[in-house]
Amino acid sequence: MSGSARSLAKGSAPPGPVPEGLIRVYSMRFCPYAQRTLLVLTAKGIRHEIININLKSKPEWFFKKNPFGLVPVLENSQGQLIYESAITCEYLDDVYPGKKLLPDDPYEKARQKMVFELFSKVPSLVTSLLRKQNEEDCSGQKEELRKEISKLEEVLTNKKTTFFGGNSLSMIDYLIWPWFERMEILELNDCVDHTPKLQLWMAAMRKDPAVSALLMEPKALRGFLNLYLQNSPEACDYGL
Amino acid sequence: MEDATRSFGKGSLPPGPVPDGLIRVYSMRFCPYAHRTRLVLRAKGIRHEVVNINLRNKPEWYYTKHPFGQIPVLENSKCQLIYESVIACEYLDDAYPGRKLYPYDPYERARQKMLLELFYKVPHLTKECLVALRCGRECADLKLALRQEFCNLEEERQESVSAHQRSFLSPLAQETQIKLKAYLRNSAGPEILGYQNTIFFGGDCISMIDYLFWPWFERLDVYGIADCLNHTPALRLWTAAMKQDPTVCALLIDKNIFLGFLNLYFQNNPDAFDYGLAC
Numbered sequence: 034m035s036g037s038a039r040s041l042a043k044g045s046a047p048p049g050p051v052p053e054g055l056i057r058v059y060s061m062r063f064c065p066y067a068q069r070t071l072l073v074l075t076a077k078g079i080r081h082e083i084i085n086i087n088l089k090s091k092p093e094w095f096f097k098k099n100p101f102g103l104v105p106v107l108e109n110s111q112g113q114l115i116y117e118s119a120i121t122c123e124y125l126d127d128v129y130p131g132k133k134l135l136p137d138d139p140y141e142k143a144r145q146k147m148v149f150e151l152f153s154k155v156p157s158l159v160t161s162l163l164r165k166q167n168e169e170d171c172s173g174q175k176e177e178l179r180k181e182i183s184k185l186e187e188v189l190t191n192k193k194t195t196f197f198g199g200n201s202l203s204m205i206d207y208l209i210w211p212w213f214e215r216m217e218i219l220e221l222n223d224c225v226d227h228t229p230k231l232q233l234w235m236a237a238m239r240k241d242p243a244v245s246a247l248l249m250e251p252k253a254l255r256g257f258l259n260l261y262l263q264n265s266p267e268a269c270d271y272g273l
Numbered sequence: 274m275e276d277a278t279r280s281f282g283k284g285s286l287p288p289g290p291v292p293d294g295l296i297r298v299y300s301m302r303f304c305p306y307a308h309r310t311r312l313v314l315r316a317k318g319i320r321h322e323v324v325n326i327n328l329r330n331k332p333e334w335y336y337t338k339h340p341f342g343q344i345p346v347l348e349n350s351k352c353q354l355i356y357e358s359v360i361a362c363e364y365l366d367d368a369y370p371g372r373k374l375y376p377y378d379p380y381e382r383a384r385q386k387m388l389l390e391l392f393y394k395v396p397h398l399t400k401e402c403l404v405a406l407r408c409g410r411e412c413a414d415l416k417l418a419l420r421q422e423f424c425n426l427e428e429e430r431q432e433s434v435s436a437h438q439r440s441f442l443s444p445l446a447q448e449t450q451i452k453l454k455a456y457l458r459n460s461a462g463p464e465i466l467g468y469q470n471t472i473f474f475g476g477d478c479i480s481m482i483d484y485l486f487w488p489w490f491e492r493l494d495v496y497g498i499a500d501c502l503n504h505t506p507a508l509r510l511w512t513a514a515m516k517q518d519p520t521v522c523a524l525l526i527d528k529n530i531f532l533g534f535l536n537l538y539f540q541n542n543p544d545a546f547d548y549g550l551a552c
């Protein structure tokens with residue numbers, strides 16, 4: 034289950050078929066979307082192999098796995114391909130036994146999806162703040178991010194539970210976690226300084242085995258980001 | 274039609290709680306997103322009531338149903354509220370028995386959701402074309418962009434149909450089929466659909482993804498952009514097949530009434546939403 038393998042880049046040979054009993058995820062060590070899929074794979078104890086893709090120098094064959102050329106992508110031993118992070122997570126929960134991450138109750142399941150919609154503006158706001166870190170004026174975007182985050186705080190306040198799906202951790206928590214992990218590492222913490230329930234949630238998340246198994250090294254993330262923003266093909270393998 | 278009722282506007286009294294055994298949809302007769310939900314309600318034979326909302330003059334109480342006053346919203350007899358059209362449709366499929374609109378197979382389910390991603394620019398583009406035309410502006414660029422999206426869907430149709438068929442064939446037969454398809458494409462042009470027998474996006478039968486796409490295709494004609502399908506024969510075949518579906522038919526909006534609505538809507542007339550209703 035090594036996620037530390039060097040990424041495959043342009044000119045690389047395509048990997049062979051996926052062996053029976055295993056599922057493959059095309060990933061990148063620092064991608065928050067791929068982290069969703071890895072969290073679910075880890076939480077459900079699903080045997081998997083990881084192939085990291087160099088997103089700054091994509092192999093030509095990768096577009097046959099996903100016409101959009103994005104990670105994460107799942108490939109099973111039947112050659113079936115599934116992409117879009119939220120779709121991959123739901124697929125894994127449907128196919129594999131063990132702890133169900135999505136609720137069985139149709140209304141509770143719909144509620145998780147509505148919370149997911151509430152979260153939808155956060156990724157692009159965090160990304161644009163990461164890109165602007167060295168620039169002066171991020172106050173407008175930080176305000177916007179705070180506003181979006183407040184909506185999530187409201188959910189926890191109304192629900193009166195630790196996690197977004199209730200008193201135990203479930204799919205919605207894993208789907209939003211990667212961006213909160215990055216906010217902490219990249220010192221956007223002041224965006225959550227007015228949201229005490231979210232802070233408690235973040236602390237509770239860190240105690241989860243899947244979350245802690247996949248926690249990134251802060252130095253590695255910063256090193257990666259620095260290179261990635263310069264479009265360096267070395268970025269994705271930073272620290273290896 | 275179940276939704277042929279006057280819309281609720283500002284100053285109106287809120288409707289009471291939803292009776293047991295019924296589900297309510299807050300809707301608007303011409304809204305494509307709400308149309309999705311009404312299609313699913315109908316297709317599954319779910320007993321429901323429709324409450325139309327005047328979108329230009331929203332009742333204050335409506336914001337207790339949706340924080341931004343959007344439609345569609347489902348409300349059940351337990352006072353549970355579900356919104357976002359796709360979420361509402363999935364909720365109905367999960368919560369109600371009978372015919373399942375999403376496939377049972379997890380991979381096929383995932384495929385339908387991936388297809389929805391391919392569609393995501395279509396609603397915005399069709400709306401922009403409509404607005405441009407109604408305001409007397411040029412929209413050649415928009416139509417080109419829309420045609421491109423339709424081409425992507427067309428390609429996906431042809432790929433997925435082949436894959437579906439291939440999964441039943443031996444490797445030798447698969448290879449033969451691929452060669453045959455290439456031959457037909459080269460010699461017979463785009464009209465290669467004669468030998469393909471799955472006409473809907475999910476396979477032989479109509480399913481959720483078809484209903485999720487349909488409302489925008491139904492509107493192409495009345496919006497004045499039906500020519501955007503000129504280069505996509507598989508999509509045209511699909512729209513023809515959709516028009517044969519009893520659910521689609523039952524909810525088909527009369528063209529003249531739609532045009533009447535559009536005329537009033539673009540004049541900012543708040544009575545637009547009730548156009549065509551008997552007094």
